[in-house]
Amino acid sequence: MLLELKNYIINFFKGMGMSDHISGLLFTILGYLVLIITSYILYKLTVIILRKVIRPIAHRTTNHFDDLLMKNSFFLRISYLAPIVLMYFTLESKLFIAEPADVFIEGMVIIFLYITLALVFQSILSTINDYYNRFNIAKDHPISGIIQVLKIIGYIIALLGIVGYLFDKDISSILLGLGTLSAVLMLIFRDPILGFVGGLQLIFNKMIAIGDWITMPKYGADGTVMEINLTTVKVQNFDKTIITLPTYSLISESFQNWRGMEDSxxxxxxxxxxxxxxxxxFCDEKMLEAFSKVDVLASYVTNREKEILTFNKNNKVDTSVTVNGRRQTxxxxxxxxxxxxxxxxxxxxxxxxxxxxxxxxxxxxxxxxxxxxxxxxxxxxxxxxxxxxxxxxxxxxxxxxxxxxxxxxxxxxxxxxxx
CATH class of the missing domain: 3.30.70.100 (Alpha-Beta Plaits)
Incomplete structure (x- = not known):
């Protein structure tokens, strides 16, 4: 049917006295315009459907996971896939005859597909993190550092896919080529790697948790831990200022955690x-008499004085000399x-x-x-x-x-x- 429509439009242009080349070019331009407009309309329709159908359902359910998906733009980013899929299969049908334009637009569609999939993956990870943070276990075992690592991995995979498509290489061969750049990559990603390792040690050794009061004078930190991320730990000081500490510094340097005091x-x-x-x-008789009238001291002063008198008597102490024997002070x-x-x-x-x-x-x-x-x-x-x-x-x-x-x-x- 599409082929018949294509031939009809081209013959229409030819009937207007145009050459085969011009007729084909006009059809291609018209086809691309129709494809772009159709894709935009499809995107808008998808967004409207998601807003009118998915959002009310998400608000009515008792599970907050779907609400968090809405908050993290999961459904909005999913809607990007509708025009991408339409463009991809239209181009695969070879309906248009302008090969250079087909190749260029197909390349843009593939790149946009990788980016969209990466964004959808980020939304899912953010939703998982937000949902996990609703539970008490998140205070002692935060996963934000792990989530950030997974996000970086997602972007790296998308980037490798784009590079592989542009240079007609599979991902494995690209990774082999990157092996020679490992030293440079280690230098570039030094802080994230150290932060990730430090974050895992902090979490699994239970050295720090969200809500802990920590003190680290070197960085001017004296307050409550608000966030534990891949490369930084955010602390709100008691004067309401915010301090960001390198995550790895909490492993390589000493800090004071007041959680023990709070737990006790x-x-x-x-x-x-x-x-x-x-x-x-030394106490004289007058002082002892006054102290014995104090409620909390009465029994102590009396018993202590009896003990001292017994000791001095048994040891035949000459109490006429002040320094001899034992006396209360x-x-x-x-x-x-x-x-x-x-x-x-x-x-x-x-x-x-x-x-x-x-x-x-x-x-x-x-x-x-x-x-x-x-x-x-x-x-x-x-x-x-x-x-x-x-x-x-x-x-x-x-x-x-x-x-x-x-x-x-x-x-x-x-x-x-x-x-």
Whole structure:
């Protein structure tokens, strides 16, 4: 039927007094115009059908996979295939007689086919990644790096197919030819290769996951991991700035992951307060009597005093000399007070490391360090708890006849001069 239509049109041109060559050329031009217009109409019809049929169906289904296909332009890119297929089979039918034009247009159709298939493949991969990210497992095992590698492979295969068609070579022979350029390719794709290897190590060794809080001072990173890609890891700092780290740097260099703290359910308080060593002294009867009235210290002071008196008596210690035997000190009782005070707080873990200890005395006094864990990992709540504890400590220190060490201020110096 097409051949009869072709002969009819050519004979029509001949009947108008045109030569065979001109008649054939006009038919070819007309045929190409009709083919282009028909292909465009077919593309538009395909898009309309997909919008009117596929989109409503996708919105009605409970499965979100088809919605993600729509989001990633899968159906739009599939619609490109309709005019491509029409053009390809029309050209294969040898309906037109202009061989150079046929070869050129067929080449363009083949190239466009490879590009379209690559784009469709990218849409499928993006949809798989988006769908996978909806599950909790994606936080610990992201696949975005693997997806990016597959996308690159898809583009490479499409490129090899285009090159093979243009130079009339199969892909295997092209790959053999590329072997001589392997060093150059390794140089070009160095970062993606290192990033891919690093990404696999990060994922399978569970070194990092989306949502982790990491710290990497070299790159100014101190925040939450947002994305793990083939060559970069995106981190949102707590000041809302975005830092991109080379993926491989997380393997080749050290970084701090705070996931353990978050998983444990406790956040560490490690802070010291410096005591003026000139205020440290043995407790006299009056001080012991005052301390024994403190609820959390009553039993400790009484039992400790009995223990010391028994020791001194059994060892016949001359207690008239202050340095002989054993005695309670105000700083020792203060340290015990801090332990009991912290144990009574419901916001401090009693089943994690719990220390109130002396550090090495320095020219800045004797540091008393609190090393405990809060029952919350929320930053704001943690800071409130820590501040509340040290507010109380600073206020209660004078009750133990102790002083906090601090450098003299102008007011202190003025007061000394005046006195």
């Amino acid at each position: 359910g406790g956040r560490r308080i490690k802070r010291s307060i410096n005591i003026d060593m000139n205020s440290v002294r 105000n700083i020792g009782i203060f340290r015990e007070y801090l332990k009991e005070y912290l144990r009574e707080r419901s916001d401090i873990h009693d089943d994690m490391t719990f220390l109130v200890r002396h550090l090495q005395p320095t020219e800045k006094g004797l540091p008393i360090q609190l090393y405990v864990f809060t029952t919350t990992i929320d930053w704001g709540e943690y800071e409130d708890i820590q501040a509340d504890i040290f507010d109380h400590i600073l206020a209660v220190i004078p009750e133990f006849n102790l002083k906090v060490f601090q450098y003299p201020t102008n007011n202190d110096i003025t007061s000394i001069i005046e006195n």
